[in-house]
Amino acid sequence: MLNFVTTNPGKVREATAYLDDEVVQFDFDYPEVQADELGAVAAHGAREAYRAADGPVIVDDAGLFIDAFDGFPGPYSSYVEDRVGIERVWRMTEPEDDHSAAFKTVIAYCDGDDFAATPDPVDRDERRGQDLAADDRGGATTDEQVEGGEDALPVKLFEGRVPGEIVAPRGEGGFGFDPIFEHDGTTFAEMSTDEKNAVSHRGRALAKFAEWYAER
Template sequence: MLRFVTGNDGKLREARAALDDDVTQFSFDYTEIQSHDLGAIAAHGAREAYREVGEAVMVEDSGLFVDALDGFPGPYSAYVEDTLGIERIWRLTEPEADHAAAFRSLIAYCDGSAFGSAPTIRDGDPPVAIFEGRVDGQIVAPRGEGGFGYDPIFEYDDRTFAERDPDEKNEYSHRGRALDAFAEWYDGEGDADS
């Protein structure tokens, strides 16, 4: 069983869908370092959670990177959503000519060992395997009733993520892509190591 460090039920559902329900939620409030680098944030969280539980853990960090806002809110997306709200991000972007944006997600996996073929952050101990997912789209006025977070203002292929059912969203989402990359590695190589 893989421990996913999250308090977000939506993220947990997406992880269980990608990893065939072989995921349990682990509630642990790790220190979220302040950094412009999603990889550094996720790796730090995975190391700290691994030290707490002593078993393999997975942490996910993601952000919405808006081109017209020089990548803002990026790694600060959760804080910005909580303090400003998604409609203000739309209003900041609306007058701009460029509405391009990208959702990026990083899965950080730590089990206390080194990794074979997985992309790995080794600037700390223990090493952390990193898997990235990205989807490019644009910022639009809020639409749709589904999803969570920035889903109502992020449009991909003429529909927002909030206008898609969960399975369809997972097929296209940044987190779904990162989870798929992780699942492929974990089912093949990673699972054998733990």
């Protein structure tokens, strides 16, 4: 059985469309690291969850990437939504010539074993200094800054991306930045759940993962 680490049962229902009945919800509150890449955040969560579940897990992390802002807010999307709000994000984007953006999701899978890196990447926990405090990082040796070492758990990563544009808020559905993200003329907040799932970044990542997992 595959554990989907989430508190949102809607995500599990979406996953079952790709994974049949092999996936169950695993409610586990892991400490989320701050990083500039979705993959690093999801991989850290997958390792923590695997150790807690003692079985195969998937963790997802998602964000809104605005081209005019070099991909910001990206992995910091939840924080920006809470502190700034979607209306202000639209107002900041409105004066820009380029309104293009993308929603991205990375699904991280961990089962305690190793993987081949092709065609999807494997995070082997070799980033340097990410979890060290700023005061400690300057004085740390190279060996001290390598995370995990020989005991690191490899994590397989699968990315889904859907392109769109930032627009004035429209629609009553969805959540997060859905009202200001337009795809093919319709905001995510104007779509039904089934319509959104059919084109969503999470669905695209799940489709990639399910194809690979069927051969695992």
